[in-house]
Amino acid sequence: MDGKKALGVHHTDMDDKMADIDDVLVPELHKLLEQDSYLVPYKKDFQRRYALLQERLKNIEGCEGGLEKFSRSYQSFGIHSKPDGGIYCKEWVPGAEAVFLTGDFNGWNPFSHPYRRLDFGKWELHIPPNEDKSPVIHHGSKIKVVIKSKSGEVIYRISPWAKYVIQEEKSVVYDWVHWEPAHPYKQQHEHPRRPKSVRIYEAHVGIASPEGKIASYKNFTYNVLPKIKDLDNLGRSSRMGLLSVHMQFIPRPKHACLNWLNTNQVHKNKGRILAVCVQALGSLHSRYGAPDDLKELVDVAHSMGIMVLLDVVHSHASKNSEDGLNQFDGTNSCFFHDGPRGTHDLWDSRLFDYSNWEVMRFLLSNLRWWIEEYGFDGFRFDGVTSMLYHHHGIGCGFSGDYNEYFGLQVDEDSLVYLMLANHMVHTLYPECITIAEDVSGMPALCSPTFQGGCGFDYRLAMAVPDKWIQILKERKDEDWNMGDIVHTLTNRRYSEKCIAYAESHDQALVGDKTLAFWLMDAEMYTNMSVASPLTAVIDRGIQLHKMIRLITHALGGEGYLNFIGNEFGHPEWLDFPRKGNNESYHYARRQFHLADDQVLRYRFLYAFDRDMNNLEEKCGWLSASPAFISTKHEGDKIIAFERGNLLFVFNFHPYKSFTGYRLAVNAPGKYPYIIWFKYMIALDTDASEYGGHQRINHKTEFFSENIPYNNRSNSLLVYIPCRVALVLQSVENY
Numbered sequence: 001m002d003g004k005k006a007l008g009v010h011h012t013d014m015d016d017k018m019a020d021i022d023d024v025l026v027p028e029l030h031k032l033l034e035q036d037s038y039l040v041p042y043k044k045d046f047q048r049r050y051a052l053l054q055e056r057l058k059n060i061e062g063c064e065g066g067l068e069k070f071s072r073s074y075q076s077f078g079i080h081s082k083p084d085g086g087i088y089c090k091e092w093v094p095g096a097e098a099v100f101l102t103g104d105f106n107g108w109n110p111f112s113h114p115y116r117r118l119d120f121g122k123w124e125l126h127i128p129p130n131e132d133k134s135p136v137i138h139h140g141s142k143i144k145v146v147i148k149s150k151s152g153e154v155i156y157r158i159s160p161w162a163k164y165v166i167q168e169e170k171s172v173v174y175d176w177v178h179w180e181p182a183h184p185y186k187q188q189h190e191h192p193r194r195p196k197s198v199r200i201y202e203a204h205v206g207i208a209s210p211e212g213k214i215a216s217y218k219n220f221t222y223n224v225l226p227k228i229k230d231l232d233n234l235g236r237s238s239r240m241g242l243l244s245v246h247m248q249f250i251p252r253p254k255h256a257c258l259n260w261l262n263t264n265q266v267h268k269n270k271g272r273i274l275a276v277c278v279q280a281l282g283s284l285h286s287r288y289g290a291p292d293d294l295k296e297l298v299d300v301a302h303s304m305g306i307m308v309l310l311d312v313v314h315s316h317a318s319k320n321s322e323d324g325l326n327q328f329d330g331t332n333s334c335f336f337h338d339g340p341r342g343t344h345d346l347w348d349s350r351l352f353d354y355s356n357w358e359v360m361r362f363l364l365s366n367l368r369w370w371i372e373e374y375g376f377d378g379f380r381f382d383g384v385t386s387m388l389y390h391h392h393g394i395g396c397g398f399s400g401d402y403n404e405y406f407g408l409q410v411d412e413d414s415l416v417y418l419m420l421a422n423h424m425v426h427t428l429y430p431e432c433i434t435i436a437e438d439v440s441g442m443p444a445l446c447s448p449t450f451q452g453g454c455g456f457d458y459r460l461a462m463a464v465p466d467k468w469i470q471i472l473k474e475r476k477d478e479d480w481n482m483g484d485i486v487h488t489l490t491n492r493r494y495s496e497k498c499i500a501y502a503e504s505h506d507q508a509l510v511g512d513k514t515l516a517f518w519l520m521d522a523e524m525y526t527n528m529s530v531a532s533p534l535t536a537v538i539d540r541g542i543q544l545h546k547m548i549r550l551i552t553h554a555l556g557g558e559g560y561l562n563f564i565g566n567e568f569g570h571p572e573w574l575d576f577p578r579k580g581n582n583e584s585y586h587y588a589r590r591q592f593h594l595a596d597d598q599v600l601r602y603r604f605l606y607a608f609d610r611d612m613n614n615l616e617e618k619c620g621w622l623s624a625s626p627a628f629i630s631t632k633h634e635g636d637k638i639i640a641f642e643r644g645n646l647l648f649v650f651n652f653h654p655y656k657s658f659t660g661y662r663l664a665v666n667a668p669g670k671y672p673y674i675i676w677f678k679y680m681i682a683l684d685t686d687a688s689e690y691g692g693h694q695r696i697n698h699k700t701e702f703f704s705e706n707i708p709y710n711n712r713s714n715s716l717l718v719y720i721p722c723r724v725a726l727v728l729q730s731v732e733n734y
Helices: 011-018 029-035 037-064 217-230 291-303 357-374 384-388 412-428 463-474 482-490 515-525 536-555 602-619
Strands: 078-081 087-092 096-103 122-127 142-149 154-157 164-167 174-177 198-202 240-244 275-280 309-312 378-381 433-436 458-460 497-500 559-563 628-633 638-643 646-651 658-665 677-684 714-720 724-733
Touching: 029 037, 037 412, 087 357, 096 122, 217 291, 291 357, 309 357, 357 412, 378 412, 384 412, 412 433, 463 482, 463 515, 463 536, 482 536, 482 628, 482 638, 497 536, 515 536, 536 559, 536 602, 536 638, 536 646, 536 724, 602 677, 628 658, 638 658, 646 658, 646 714, 714 724
Parallel strands: 198 240, 198 275, 198 559, 240 275, 240 309, 275 309, 309 378, 378 433, 433 458, 458 497, 497 559
Antiparallel strands: 078 087, 087 122, 096 142, 142 154, 142 174, 164 174, 628 638, 638 646, 646 724, 658 714, 677 724
């Protein structure tokens, strides 16, 4: 039953409570409105959203004993062993006429173990222990819920609260396995502290091997985590995050088994790695290994100072039924809206009813389960734009008009759920990080809930990778627009943090290419060996690959994301086994050996990516104030800016180099030039170890002068070759 109905709270009652919205106190709304005065006309919207959040918290407190207890419902729902050897089972099946438990424990007799009906659509079953006090359902048993619908249909389902699901090789049948080992894996290392700068390695466990097969958690733990650690190897790698991946398998033929969509289990998994990142909405899947293998992966990452974030999919769910949430109780609603509101037309998936009491219980408990049971350090919420609006962002360009973010098009049930989820995570786990995948740019999405915001820590800067792909597809090098690049990289809301990235899984999926492949294409198969001549195509590709990643890292946000393998320019694209490619794993793998081979040029890109991250670790530009951009010269193709006490200089011109190029700096030079600020090269994309042409002497000293230039009172002169980026660091007063 709907939580409002269970509590006797109806929409008319809520409307009355919301009538005098001016009396709603949002503790720090004034700070939000001071930061952006254009939000003042929408003050009542923020007050109403905050009031709805408080109403939900009040109801949860009164009905369930508080959010802390409510979000631990995974400890009572599903199947659990009792101290006396008995088994306790509990499910929410509101549309059922009867509910039973079957499995190998009772010879798959569908009706021998009936549940007892409780209030509000809940059902429970107590199974006493055997005579020797051992449980009737032991660890490893296969089980299913049997539901007799009100229409008389008998259906078999996997519990939404299942902890572990297996799929036999070359089979579309899924089995729910009771997972309760006598000696579960015990994590030994504490969560890393919340970083000031977030550098994310987005990964996919299933493809994290050069072999043509589904890779395992064990492989990731012992073969991939050390590589991630090496990319951030200064010893303070708590700044590095792993957008971690547990994969959600899609059993239906139209979805590849390694694809990025959820079936029923909010406790299942899907695939990527953050700070390392994973995607999930349900139980753990057997293809990658046992649950303890994932716990070990997270624990080992923590031992390296790496946070592990989970990519959660609470925005929609697959239409699968037997192994999914869809029609779980035989009705078209249950976890989802009935009718058109419950279906995403573009994704062909189901949409949750976020105002439903039991849906809130399930989704919030899902988040707690991943943190408590597996040790995850936060979440990237998938498909947030779809959640925020009734139109799901379909056909909406989001021009920036603030009216687009308020009014009837906003799905406030979804919005308030996200506020509730962020409030819970940040209240109970202050070190955890939450990231929103939102393309709309909704104001206050990344502002705290006590300011009236949605409460996310970061949003993904999704326009940035699209811009790079557009430039590489449509424009000659001579036509690159410096102002357009700078605008895309800096077009974000002040005080709301963004994760910038040049490419992610979205850009590499079948139908598109990695940046490296866009730059070098077929020549990557023939000319990446240092033994072969350096062609113009390979030279251009290597130099621009480094420059694109560096300017995105330094200018694009307050965090940075890399997708697995792209740090060394992984060739080609990402494609999962499917009928269209004869179930091939050829593109569903990461060829890490390419970066390890000293004969190949991939090692240059890897070395640059490592040193770029290490320089940020030392200088902290991601956590510094926004950059001051002093130069974006269209003719010269020069971009220059200061951030984190560093001077970044980019020459995107395909053939023009500049000697004595004047650049503005903030550091003073004093007349008559007795005391100047000295700069040295901290990073140079043209260095030989990065596959460059070594045109710059790294012993060169650059001195600031008190000559005003480009809105700065001081300046200096540099030599900047074509297709080169320099990072200069002030080393001392001279």
